[in-house]
Amino acid sequence: xLKVEQNPLFLSMQEGKNYTIYCNYSTTSDRLYWYRQDPxxxxxxxxxLLSNGAVKQEGRLMASLxxxxxxxxxHITAAVHDxxxxxxxxxxxxxxxxxxxxxxxxKVLA
Amino acid sequence: DGGITQSPKYLFRKEGQNVTLSCxxxLNHDAMYWYRQDPxxxxxxxYYSQIVNDFQKGDIxxxxxxxxxxxxxxxxxxxxxxxxxxAFYLCASRTSGGTDTQYxxxxxxxxxx
Numbered sequence: 109x110l111k112v113e114q115n116p117l118f119l120s121m122q123e124g125k126n127y128t129i130y131c132n133y134s135t136t137s138d139r140l141y142w143y144r145q146d147p148x149x150x151x152x153x154x155x156x157l158l159s160n161g162a163v164k165q166e167g168r169l170m171a172s173l174x175x176x177x178x179x180x181x182x183h184i185t186a187a188v189h190d191x192x193x194x195x196x197x198x199x200x201x202x203x204x205x206x207x208x209x210x211x212x213x214x215k216v217l218a
Numbered sequence: 219d220g221g222i223t224q225s226p227k228y229l230f231r232k233e234g235q236n237v238t239l240s241c242x243x244x245l246n247h248d249a250m251y252w253y254r255q256d257p258x259x260x261x262x263x264x265y266y267s268q269i270v271n272d273f274q275k276g277d278i279x280x281x282x283x284x285x286x287x288x289x290x291x292x293x294x295x296x297x298x299x300x301x302x303x304x305a306f307y308l309c310a311s312r313t314s315g316g317t318d319t320q321y322x323x324x325x326x327x328x329x330x331x
Contacts, residue, residue: 141319150308150325151261156317196260198320204249204268204312205276206320208261 110135112199112209120215124186129212131180131197140173140180141198141206151196155182187216221245222323224309229328231296231303239294239326241309249312250292251320254278254305261308267292296328304330 111134121127131140139158143151155164157173157180164171168191170183180197197209222243231237243250249268253261263276267286281300286292292311296303306327310320 139318150322151310153319153321156319158317200318204266204274205263206251208253211260213258 110201110207112197112207114195114197114209114212116212117210118213118215120217121184121187122217123188126186127184129182129184129195129214131182131209133178133180133197133199133207133209135199135201135207136175136178137199137201138175139200141200142171142180142182143196143198145194145196145211147193154195184214189216189218192216222309222311222321224307224323224326226326227324229326231328231330233330234298236295236297237328239296239307239309239328241292241294241323242290243292243311243323244290245311245313245321246289247311247321248289248314250286251310251312252276252282252284252292252294253308253310255308256305264294264307302330303328 113132115130142154145151155171160175162173168185173180192215194211194213196211198206225240251266252264255261262278264282265284267273270289273284273286283295308325309323312320
């Protein structure tokens with residue numbers, strides 16, 4: 109069974125702190141996507157990681173991909189309240205089907 | 219502006235009714251998708267279409283139907299056979315080649331009365 113697991117499921121952190129969200133997947137995929145979802149809203153694309161060792165950064169978020177370990181990380185640096193949201197990773201084991209992770213609900217406390 | 223639109227934003231259905239959710243995109247994308255999201259959960263694939271006049275079942279297609287008569291449009295019908303349709307429905311389309319990123323519409327929240 110194809111599985112995409114995120115860890116942790118819930119994360120409450122103080123502003124200014126650093127933390128990492130993990131995305132493990134059970135099938136081969138040469139691509140991995142990170143999305144953000146605000147409460148009641150749609151998904152917004154954050155990062156596309158297209159190869160082993162890929163690293164992308166945008167503001168306080170940095171994503172990386174290790175296809176051999178089937179692991180991606182989303183690192184948060186010096187968190188701010190505006191980063192509070194649910195973050196999803198997704199892999200594409202074939203050509204058209206995307207498998208989404210369980211989601212990580214992040215709450216940044218002032 | 220290019221993008222994906224979904225309508226209506228909120229939809230209420232009586233038991234036994236069929237309802238159709240609209241999804242339109244002007245991004246010239248070939249592939250389109252329908253997902254269901256339950257509260258506090260991830261996304262589950264209902265149907266996807268790689269090209270006009272072709273579509274495939276996803277993981278939870280029972281009780282749903284789709285059509286793809288035009289490249290821009292991919293409507294989803296929630297039939298009376300879907301016993302628990304209350305959920306947030308998201309439509310997406312995908313770039314062709316390159317990053318193959320999915321872009322999502324704003325969603326339709328369906329509630330069964």
